[in-house]
Amino acid sequence: MTTAILELRGVTKVYGSGATEVHALTDVDLSVRAGEMVAVMGPSGSGKSTLLTIAGSLEQPTSGEVLVEGTSFAGMSAGDRARMRRRHVGYVFQDYNLLPGLTAVENIALPLELDGTRAGKASAAARRVLADLDLADEAARFPDELSGGQRQRVAIARALVGDRRLLLADEPSGALDTQTGEVVMRLLRRACKAGVAAVLATHDAQLAAWADRVVFVRDGVTMDQTGPAAGPESLLTADTPR
């Protein structure tokens, strides 16, 4: 039985009004199951980043509804939304956003501590997620002692700490070279295999190709998506696309 971890129903986002009105998103439906990785692909200004911030309730839709693990954000107070976000939603950004004065393990424990978890318990949870992601050696290092790829992996660990099951990533390997980006994507795949639902916003087809499904966004509309995944064996008979 597959559960929808994230569900967007008829989400529309309009900025401004009257003559200056901009439709950032129009009637977007999207459902992401546990263990599934979905890439939202589109050029700059297509609405993919807005989709991500609305999915994580950093912004509210003009109309439509967002549900995370079956609970709707609609009608929640700002405080409840923030609590829901801290407990259920992890973010990964292109520029990592790690706090420079804290070690990797402290950075990862921080969201739990902010949510009221005792320091010792939060630190243990942070170490556990670092170990799960093969990053135990990085625990005591400060961000400026880590490479770009290591920083991004620590940022992913922070997004997943506390058993959060929805991971939203905006161009997560955007600043990395191809090989390092691949390491980051393998890590995200591993997280999905363990039951996390991930949504990546990207303009990069190589990155999107790691997803189970690619949804194409253009002018705020989800215009198309890739078909059901074909196995690699189909490559042996597939005609080369030109």
Added chain:
Amino acid sequence: MSVRHALLALLSEGPKYGLQLRQEFEARTGEVWPLNVGQVYTTVARLERDGLVASDDGDEPGPQKAYRITPAGGDELATWLRTPPAAEAPPREELVIKILVAARLPGADVVQIIQAHRRHLVETMSRFTRLKQDAAEDDLGLLLVADAEIFRLEAFVRWLDSADARLRHHTPAAVPPAVPSTAANDAAATAANDAAATAANDAAATAASSAPTTRRGTGTGARAAR
């Protein structure tokens, strides 16, 4: 020709049987480029005729016949490895031709045609990425071949993205006669297939200056993202 030189490379490691050549070729290219056994034997027979490969006896080509590389074969291989492939003169890309044709075809939904190709390319990239994901870390041949295919396909996606943006900002010079849009989509595909070769030069020369329309909506009929 790459099969020819790949076989020379395999033989440069030591004498090998025909069947062995085929198995090793496939293994080292990650089994992404399957090779039929006839191809191996005809290629190796030509190499022998050209003095680049020698065999021990006069048997018919077959799985049990052993081949070894000659000094001339070694020289040929060394030269080939350093010779750049002819990348400067690209073949007429069918995808490029299709978009050029679509851009000037009255009533064709260029945005949707571009998207159909983009989706197909990304789906193929996903299959190669899955292949990479499932590959053993030491399967160098497969990883290199999959990377190469992913980069090649990505180049087309990036070109489509840039074509999409260019067409969006392009101001039409003249309004063409209206054609029902469903028929136009079929026509675009047919025109691209049938008339590609003849239309290509003409289209290439004039598409930029006379593309009939830039945007015709983002396709409400597309598959919903659910």
